[in-house]
Amino acid sequence: MTDRGAVLAVVPTLGERIDTLGPALASIRKQEGVDVRLVVVVPPGAQDARRIAEEHGAVVVDDPKRGLSAAVNVGIAQADGEAYFSWIGDDDELHPYGLRTLVDLLESDHGAVVAFGACDYMDDRGEIFAVSSAGKWARRVLAWGPDLIPQPASLTRLSAMNVVGPYDESLRFVMDLDMFLRLRGQGRYVTTRSRIAKYRWHPDALTVANRDLSITEGDSVRRRHLPSAVRPLAVLWERPVRVAINVVSDQLSRRARKRRRT
Template sequence: MVLPVAPLITIAVPSFNQDRYLADALESIFNQSLPVEIFVADGGSTDNTLAILKKWQDRLTGWRSGPDNGQAAAVNEAISHGTAPFVCWLNSDDTYLENGLKILLSFLQSHPEVPFAYGRTWNTDEHGHPTKPYWTGKFSEWHLMQRCLISQPATLIRREAWEGVGGLDESLQFSMDYDLWWKILRHSGPPVFIPKFVATNRIHAQTKTASQRYQHHAESMAVVKKYAGEVPLKWHLAWPWSVWFRSKINKQKA
């Protein structure tokens, strides 16, 4: 008799009307060849999402589709259903690269004092073609004050660190990941950067970051002030480019 292997990672997949990307995200998880438990929290999609979930439901630990209280709440809900010692979430328009999770998991298993690890991410266009790397590097609090140097799809977190800070702040709509890095830093200590590409981050006009730049920038500045006590000058200098100019470019492309 072969006993089932206990899952090592709980993976939350929040989704809403992302049928053109969802299958790629799920397949990238399956291709990790790791014992994982996958929970998809769909916000009540009206596209072909349900057909995709039903196709893959034998490989999913659980899924649901219906109205929820936003992305952060969906991720918290999905992770709460799991029991694995490590947790992460993959937005339905992002993917893991081959062995991406194995790289992060191997490091955390051999460094039990580290609360979470993060690697490198390729930004891609809407078709999944790499465009440029996400700007990241070795961790320091100073760098975290200047910008969110941690790419969310390239992270793996110990469950005890996640639960120690109560997961994501459900009152946030854009910078819940940035807030989480600060919370874990204050509660459990700093993360460690693994200089290898482990995931992709799809950039397209429908993302919240691209379509609501003003709100995203303002919320990120509030997060910095909350944990660092001040907002570095860089955030104010970057406002015209990050909010006005890039929003104008996105409208021209739409």
């Protein structure tokens, strides 16, 4: 297969979120105006998840059990001539015209390598309670601030990824940030205010320990992408960025918990 406008969509899953996996895959299958090759990466023993994936016409690939980055890389290896790539979690969803909107952005600007839009935050019941829409600011702060490019609401040109290489499998939390930083050298980032995806926010899943580990890993990744002369100055903005991330995360969790009680 060779289709200039086709999308490779990868969904890694451990098979533990059976209630949300089906809706996530259905949201990809319901994409309007774009050809999608759906790949689900799942452990061999997760029979229920494999059955759901097959029911949605997905290519099912065994999870290599080396972490999330490795699972996504295995999914990307299934590409068969698609021009673009996206991945979402097994509890996230896409809006019906999400991928078509991003494909149009990239096909109208051949110098662009990443397109992204707004992303809704939904609670455990699937109800929207906030939206992430940083627009062009997301690209401008990428090298020193929080990663404001929502992965579920992004689309990447596969030819650019082939140049920079696969996701870094040594990273546990910020593999997307690292990839976005590497892709900057390949072309422009284009954005839209249109809502592309829905990210499920689990208010109790982000423990303080994991959040701190994620922020620390992010600091390390950003430093290695900075010019060597600038790296010693990174301490000047890392602490304020850490505080900002924690404040925003706490606010989102409070809003999600409040909705859960209503």
